[in-house]
Amino acid sequence: MPFTKFQNLDFDQIKTSIKDYLRSNSNFTDFDFEGSNFSILIDTLAYNTYITAFNSNMVVNESFLDSATMRENVVSLARNIGYVPRSKTAATAQVSFTVNIATNTQVATLKPGLVCVGNTNDSSYLFSITDNVSTPAVFSGDDPDNPEPDDSWVAKFNNIQIKEGTFLSKQFVVDASLDQRFILNNSNIDTSTLKVYINGPNDVNPSGALGTEYTIVDNILNIDSTSEIYLIQEIQDEQYELLFGDGFFGKKLENETVITVNYIITNGKDGNGIGKGNTFSYAGRITGDSTTSSNVLTKELKQLPSVTTNLNSQNGSDIESVDSIKYFAPRTYSSQYRAVTPRDYEAIVKKIYPDTESVAVVGGEEMDPPQFGNVIISIKPKNGFFVSGFNKSRILSQLKQYTVSGINQKLEDLKILYVEIDSSVYYNDSRVTDANSLNALVANSLTSYGNSLEVNKFGGRFKYSKLQSIIDNTHVAITSNITKVIIRRNLKCALNQFAQYELCYGNRFHVNFEGFNIKSTGFYIPENSRPVYITDTPDFNLKTGVISFVEVQNDGSFNVVSKSAGTVDYMKGEILISTTNITSTVDGTGIVEIQAIPESNDVVGLRELYLNFSVSKSKINIVRDVISSGDEITGTTFVKDFYTSSYLNGQLIRV
Numbered sequence: 001m002p003f004t005k006f007q008n009l010d011f012d013q014i015k016t017s018i019k020d021y022l023r024s025n026s027n028f029t030d031f032d033f034e035g036s037n038f039s040i041l042i043d044t045l046a047y048n049t050y051i052t053a054f055n056s057n058m059v060v061n062e063s064f065l066d067s068a069t070m071r072e073n074v075v076s077l078a079r080n081i082g083y084v085p086r087s088k089t090a091a092t093a094q095v096s097f098t099v100n101i102a103t104n105t106q107v108a109t110l111k112p113g114l115v116c117v118g119n120t121n122d123s124s125y126l127f128s129i130t131d132n133v134s135t136p137a138v139f140s141g142d143d144p145d146n147p148e149p150d151d152s153w154v155a156k157f158n159n160i161q162i163k164e165g166t167f168l169s170k171q172f173v174v175d176a177s178l179d180q181r182f183i184l185n186n187s188n189i190d191t192s193t194l195k196v197y198i199n200g201p202n203d204v205n206p207s208g209a210l211g212t213e214y215t216i217v218d219n220i221l222n223i224d225s226t227s228e229i230y231l232i233q234e235i236q237d238e239q240y241e242l243l244f245g246d247g248f249f250g251k252k253l254e255n256e257t258v259i260t261v262n263y264i265i266t267n268g269k270d271g272n273g274i275g276k277g278n279t280f281s282y283a284g285r286i287t288g289d290s291t292t293s294s295n296v297l298t299k300e301l302k303q304l305p306s307v308t309t310n311l312n313s314q315n316g317s318d319i320e321s322v323d324s325i326k327y328f329a330p331r332t333y334s335s336q337y338r339a340v341t342p343r344d345y346e347a348i349v350k351k352i353y354p355d356t357e358s359v360a361v362v363g364g365e366e367m368d369p370p371q372f373g374n375v376i377i378s379i380k381p382k383n384g385f386f387v388s389g390f391n392k393s394r395i396l397s398q399l400k401q402y403t404v405s406g407i408n409q410k411l412e413d414l415k416i417l418y419v420e421i422d423s424s425v426y427y428n429d430s431r432v433t434d435a436n437s438l439n440a441l442v443a444n445s446l447t448s449y450g451n452s453l454e455v456n457k458f459g460g461r462f463k464y465s466k467l468q469s470i471i472d473n474t475h476v477a478i479t480s481n482i483t484k485v486i487i488r489r490n491l492k493c494a495l496n497q498f499a500q501y502e503l504c505y506g507n508r509f510h511v512n513f514e515g516f517n518i519k520s521t522g523f524y525i526p527e528n529s530r531p532v533y534i535t536d537t538p539d540f541n542l543k544t545g546v547i548s549f550v551e552v553q554n555d556g557s558f559n560v561v562s563k564s565a566g567t568v569d570y571m572k573g574e575i576l577i578s579t580t581n582i583t584s585t586v587d588g589t590g591i592v593e594i595q596a597i598p599e600s601n602d603v604v605g606l607r608e609l610y611l612n613f614s615v616s617k618s619k620i621n622i623v624r625d626v627i628s629s630g631d632e633i634t635g636t637t638f639v640k641d642f643y644t645s646s647y648l649n650g651q652l653i654r655v
Contacts, residue, residue, distance in 0.1 A: 014053075015046040065326055074322050075234050083329035084218065085234050087191040089354050090163035090264055091271035091316030093118070093127060094390075095280055097160075097305040100152040101137060104144060105288030108155035109134040112262065113167040115160070115284040116307055118274035125271050127162040127280070127313075130193050130262055137288065155286075163193060164271030164313055165264040176255035187238035187319070188265040195262040196230055196242065200254050210260045220249045227251060238319055268318040272383075275309035282307050311390065317354045317382075339402040345377060352398045353391065357382045360458040360608045375409050378608045380458070385414050385610075416490065417505060418614045419455075419462045419603050420595070421446075423483040425471060426625040432477035438622050443615060445474045450613035460611035464601035479625045485601045488614070489575075491592040493523065493582040501580075505573035506606035508599040511542045518547065518568060518575065519654040520594045522586035525549070525561075531586050532561050533653045534577075534594060536568050543571050547578075552653065573598075595654050 019042065061067040065077040075085055095116060099108060110133040118125040135158075141151030165188075172182050199211030217229045229250045231243040242261070245251045253259070274280070282305050320328075331347040339345050342361035350356045358380040379387050379395075387395070392411045399409050425442055432438060449455065449470050455462055464485065471481045489503045511517055515537045522531030530551040535558075538545040547566030550558045566577040575594065585592055605611030 011046055011050045014049050015042060018042050018045055018049075065329065068326075069322070071238070071322050072236055074325050078325050078329040079233055081329060081333040082219065083325070083332050084232060085325050086317075086320040086351070086354055087234075087240065088188055088266050088268040088319050089315065089317040090165045090190040090193065090266035091269070091274065091313035092311075093162050093164070093275055093280070093309065093313035094311035095160050095162055095275075095307050095309055096156075096158045097282060097307045099155045099157065099286060099305050100140075100303060101155060101286075101288060102152055103288060104147075105137045105153050105155075107134050107288065108137045108153075108157075109287050110157060110160070111285045111287060113285060115162050115282075116280040117283050118164070118271075118280050118313065120274065125164050125267065125274055125313075126166055126283075127164050127274075128167040128264055129160070129162055130167065130195050130264060133157065133160060153288075159310060163190070163264050163266065164274065164316060165190060165193075165266030167262065167264055170261045170263075172259040172261075174253045174255055174257040174259065182242040182244075182259060182261075183235065184240045184242070184261065184263070186265050188267070189240055190264050190266045191232055191240060193262075193264040194232070197260040197262075198228070198253065199258040199260070201256045202254070211258065214244075223249045225249075225251065266316065269316045271313055271316040273312060273314070275312040280307040280309055311388075314388070315353075315355050315391065320354075339399065344402075345375070348399065348402050349377065349379065349395065353379065353381075353387075353395050355381045355383070355391075358457045358610065360610070362608050373408060375403075375407055376608060377409055377411050378414055378458070378610070379411070380414055380610050385416060387411070387413075412608070414610050415504075415608050416612050417507075417603070417605050417609045418488040418490070418612050418617065420486040420488060420614050420618045421467070421483050422486065422619045422621075423471065423481050424621045424623050425481045426479045426623050426628075427475075427477045428479055428628040429477075429624055432475065435622050435624070438475055438477065439620050441474050442471055442478075442620050442622075445470050446613070446615045446618070446620075450615050455611055455613045458605060458608070458610050460605045462603040462611060462613060479628050485598055485603065486595050487598050487603055488593055488595040488617070491520075491577075491594055493585065493590050493592060495590055496581065496583055498579050498581050501575075501577040503575045503577075503594060504609070505575075505596065505598075506609050507573045507603055509568070509570040509573055510597040510599045511538050511545075511570050513538055513542060515545075516652045517545075517570075518594065518596055519652065520592055521654050523592050524583045524585070526581055526583060528561050534565075534592075535652070538570070544569055547575065558652070570599075593654055 022042075062070060062073045063077075065074065068074045068077060078085065093116075101108060110129065112128070112130050112132065114126055114128050116127045118127055135155050137153040137155040139147075139151065140154050141148055144151075144153075168186075170184065172180075174180065194216060196214045196216070197210035197212065198214055199205060203211060205211055212228060214228045214230050217223065217231060223229060223245075225245070225247055227245065227250050229245060232240050233243065235241050242259075244253050328347055328350055331343055332351065339348050345361040346359045349359050356379055360378040362376045362378075363374075381387055396409055396411055403409060423442075425438065427435060427438055429435065446467075449467065454460065462485075464483075468481055468483060471483070472478055487505055487507060489505060491501055491503060493499075509517060516535050517538070518534055518536040520534035522533055524531055528549075528551060532549040532551050535548050535550050536545045537548060545568045546564055547568055548560055549562040549565045551561050553559055564578075565580065566575065568575050573596070575596075582592075584590070603611070
């Protein structure tokens with residue numbers, strides 16, 4: 001009897017395979033399977049096979065990190081290689097306020113817990129701290145022993161870091177007779193706010209102290225039997241479990257030891273943006289260190305302080321997604337807790353700064369001129385294009401524990417290579433009633449393509465053929481498109497000071513021998529009252545050229561202001577502007593937009609360049625197709641009156 005291979009999990013196909021198998025037996029050659037009760041048995045067999053095959057397939061899939069779909073299984077597999085998924089991250093704001101205290105005190109201490117309430121149009125968010133914040137209190141009058149009615153003790157709390165969420169505390173008591181687990185049963189914990197205090201049965205702590213603060217670690221390197229450490233791991237339902245030493249790796253907890261865990265539960269990314277156009281109101285608790293007593297001063301404040309927002313809440317994020325875990329877990333494992341290769345930095349920076357969307361790392365030896373011993377890092381955040389100065393300092397500080405000795409990290413602002421298009425979209429007017437609506441439809445299609453990670457990333461690639469296909473497939477009325485591609489870099493000027501500028505596009509420039517390949521928006525230099533623009537004149541070899549500054553006269557003609565203001569390398573896609581004092585720009589932003597046309601319509605973002613398809617700066621021209629509309633069957637008007645090249649030079653300056 002031949003063996004039938006079952007290669008499909010579909011119920012009907014399994015049923016058919018069973019029938020074919022039975023018909024191969026001479027006893028069932030002419031048997032009517034559908035018209036007999038035997039059909040019920042076949043259905044049962046098929047159903048059982050289907051369920052068994054489905055479960056087996058799921059078991060196999062859930063056994064591998066790249067194919068698992070259930071979060072608990074993905075987390076468990078990641079745990080096997082030492083990866084702890086990122087928890088929710090509380091949005092952080094920075095505030096300052098001054099407290100006027102009626103009672104004599106030398107030091108004012110802001111206690112852990114609620115500090116401020118951030119108000120929005122439709123909701124309120126709580127902001128807390130996890131540690132004491134103390135500051136001196138200064139008497140505002142002449143004699144602190146004989147204060148006047150209007151005198152007070154003034155305490156200034158400056159640049160306080162507050163986190164969105166509610167401050168909670170949980171205690172465990174160690175019972176050595178049990179197989180005990182220490183689980184924090186809340187899925188909204190920000191694990192970066194964890195504070196773990198250990199008070200052993202024989203420990204002597206100052207009055208009011210919670211015990212010895214233990215340190216969190218993510219590996220057992222450099223750990224001995226006396227190390228006061230703990231680890232965390234995610235378990236079921238997005239909860240976290242604390243793990244302590246066993247006496248070999250880390251100090252073992254004694255029986256009846258009291259574990260106190262302080263942490264913040266947060267709303268994650270929902271807490272971002274508080275303080276921008278909204279206000280924080282004070283809701284904290286302050287104690288004072290008085291010469292006579294230690295007082296709770298909340299009720300003794302002469303008036304509630306006014307809170308000044310120094311930094312809006314930001315960097316809040318939700319718990320790490322399954323896709324992110326599957327991507328970063330093996331990369332973090334391969335980095336082995338050290339930053340050496342670009343992939344190491346990618347994994348570690350993402351761990352340090354969860355708001356990271358994309359990272360580019362370039363070794364100093366690859367720079368021109370070389371910067372030996374340096375690593376240049378560029379980060380594209382999820383929101384916006386630039387990392388704040390505060391976050392830059394924090395990232396660099398935390399990177400030091402992973403980096404090799406003697407290597408310096410430099411965190412540079414994002415270098416963006418913008419791609420724009422100037423597209424003539426032809427349409428058949430017999431297939432659309434409103435031609436103006438086509439423009440919006442095409443813009444929406446291009447925006448969807450521009451938002452894809454295929455384009456918007458380091459090393460991204462803008463695919464010309466795909467772009468044309470997207471435009472053509474937007475609507476049945478569109479017959480074709482002729483699209484010109486433009487690449488742009490934004491020059492951030494050092495205003496009112498002499499400086500050199502180098503812009504690398506990473507793509508070869510298309511060259512017209514008559515020049516005007518490089519175009520810019522206007523800017524001002526001291527020796528000229530009119531705005532000037534950047535243009536170019538190619539050398540005879542069409543590989544290099546000279547950068548010039550020109551001004552536009554009232555009649556539209558051009559006057560050369562500076563004939564040799566820099567150089568351009570068309571082959572490398574590089575522009576060098578010689579020492580120049582730019583005083584201002586036409587648009588007042590301090591940014592000069594400089595564009596070129598790439599030799600290839602496919603554009604790539606190389607090394608530290610972040611590719612961005614700028615739909616808002618692109619031009620979409622809806623043009624009636626005179627051939628498909630029936631006006632010019634011969635097509636002579638089309639050839640004469642319409643664009644026929646993607647390399648058309650167009651306007652001689654960028655406006």
